[in-house]
Every structure is written in C-alpha cells, then in structure tokens.
Amino acid sequence: MSLTPCRRPDLYDPANTFSATGLETLPRRQQDVLRATVRHYVDTVEPVGSGTLVRRFGLPASPATVRSAMGALELRGLLTQPHTSAGRIPSQQGYRIYVDQLLPEPGSAARQLERELAGVSLQWAALDDLMLHLARRLAALTGLLSLITRPQRPRPLLQAIRLVASSDRLLVFLVQGSALTTSLNLRLPSGAEQELPILERWTNDRLRQQGGEISWERLPEELRRSGAVLRQALEHHEHLHSADLDGVVAAGLGGLLGQPEFSRTSSLLPLVQLVEHQPEQVLGPSLDPAAPTDSIWIGREHPHQALAACSVVQAAYASADGSCGHVALVGPMRMAYATARSAVRSVATILQRLLS
Helix, strand or coil: CCCCCCCCCCCCCCCCCCHHHCHHHCCHHHHHHHHHHHHHHHHHCCCECHHHHHHHHCCCCCHHHHHHHHHHHHHCCCEECCCCCCCEEECHHHHHHHHHHHCCCCCHHHHHHHHHHCCCCCCCCCHHHHHHHHHHHHHHHHCCEEEEECCECCCCCCCEEEEEEECCEEEEEEEEECCEEEEEEEECCCCCHHHHHHHHHHHHHHHHHCCCCCCHHHCCHHHHHHHHHHHHHHHHHHHHHCHHHHCEEEECHHHHCCCHHHCCHHHHHHHHHHHHHCHHHHCCCCCCCCCCCEEEEEHHHCCCHHHCCEEEEEEEEECCCCCEEEEEEEEECCCCHHHHHHHHHHHHHHHHHHHC
C-alpha cells in the first residue's frame, strides 16, 4: 500500500462518531463528568464511581447527582460499565467527544518537548538519524509507539490503461497524467488476444468509477485468463514503487508491552505484525495540508482491523519540494490525547522547519 500525501478522509462521519449530535445537547454537568471520567481512567485504568469523581475532582455536586449524570452519559453511549455493579469507563464515542470538544491544554511534558526541539538543527549526519532521534524522544515522552515516515512525493492516480498485443507479448501502457505514462511488457496468454479490447474497456470503466482503483473480484469470467496476467503485473508494479516506504522509523514498541490493554501477547500480536511488515498502514489515510494538520483515529474509526483497540494520533509535515511525511503515536484508546497531539505537532513542525 502506498502513501498518497496528503489527502484527508472525513473523520467525523455521523455513522461512527458522536460529533454529528453536537456538544450543545450535552449539559454542562455531563461535560464535567465525562471529562473527569476520562482523566481518572487514563490515570488509573480502573472503572470509577460517582463518589470517587466527587472526591478526586471536587465536582460541585452530590454523588447522587453525579451518578445520575453518569447514567445519562451511559444512555448516550459515552460511558460503559464493564461489569455489573462496577464503575464506568469511557466508550469509543466518549473518547471522541472528549477529543473533539473537551480536550485540555497539554501538560508540562509536552511543553518541555517543544522547548527541547526548538534547539534542534541539521547537525545530524542524515535525515534517518534525525528521524530516529525524534521517534525515540516521542516514545520516551509518551510511553507510546512512535512512527515517522520519510517525506514522499504524491503518487499520481492511475487514470487509464491501454493494452496492445504484439506477437506473443502484451504491451500495457499505464496513463497517470498528461505527461506521465509507464509501459509494461508481458507475455500474452495463448488465445487471449481477442479478450484485450473488452478487458481494456472493463478496467478503464473501473478506474473511472472507483477513483483509480480496480475491483478485480468483479472481473467477468470470460476475462479471467488475460485479466489474471494484467492483475499480477499491476500488483508487482505497485509493490516495486512502494519499496521507498522502507523509510519509516518506529520506536517504543516495547513500551506498549507495559500497557494493561496489551498485557496478553495475543492482543499485541496483530499490531506488532503490522508494524514489522506494513508500517505505513498504521497511519490513517494521508492528510490534506489545506485541512487541519493533525488527525486522531479512535478505535474502529481506523480502517485497519489490527488497530481496532488502539488510537492513532498523527500529523503531516512537508519538505521544500512539496513531499509529505507523517509523524504518529499509537497506543491504547486510554491515552493522554492532549500530550500526544501536542507532541506529534511539535515533531512535525520541527521537521518541516528543517526540511524547508
């Protein structure tokens, strides 16, 4: 899978976030209770009851009143009760409201990182050295997994395919813009020449309808022979052009082992495998520089199943030639979002300054 800087999806789809209902429907007391519940759970990893919230955070209400507010938040889907008669913890939707509407200012650790990075200069022997230093610093500050990608130029979308038979060879022309065409030279399966006009028309229809993608599972049966050859060639071509994504540095995976959510190896294994084999997929779809420069994916908002129990906080940065890279932190949904967001912003800012 290739990164295509810097296109941003709609992260706030009403189908999977609470944002569509608006914070104006959440009374002030429920805002205070939700904020306090998130803070308590991030700190302790323990469900919390109304009495504890009142005592710890000095909420100006009785435990009975706070308990009523917690019940209302549970009905809204913002809190959940992991066990009968236990306290409550934030849900994925609760974290989303907290991040979108209730996030506090970052703490002293994030401000210290920002001051520290202000003195970084291009004293490093190579960009990889700088990326590794920053990734390790991010991981040490937050206790989360950090990833930084090298700046990459946007990959032009495949716009059209032209198929030309020449003796026993198949010439494939990939049109990716008015001035960019790539050719492939393949072996033509015996007797498949008559399929080529139909296959070309079918693939170009898919490219137009699916924004540069081809849904090969819908390939008509009569085109299977020539289609299989074309599909294999295109996938190999894509793999070769994705090789430059080895420029991803990661640090802090060991820190996740200390998080209670990943205390069992089986719960961390999908994430470990993803980081080792396809680290670029840990990042959500790339960001648009014209849009806000950071993004937070919570739980199943992320398109990859291996991150369904995680959150990803990421920011984009640009270099002087217009290439785009990314800085990300990955951890459990129970994370200090204000610190994480401030930290990735700081690192992205310093990288952009040094590379511009």
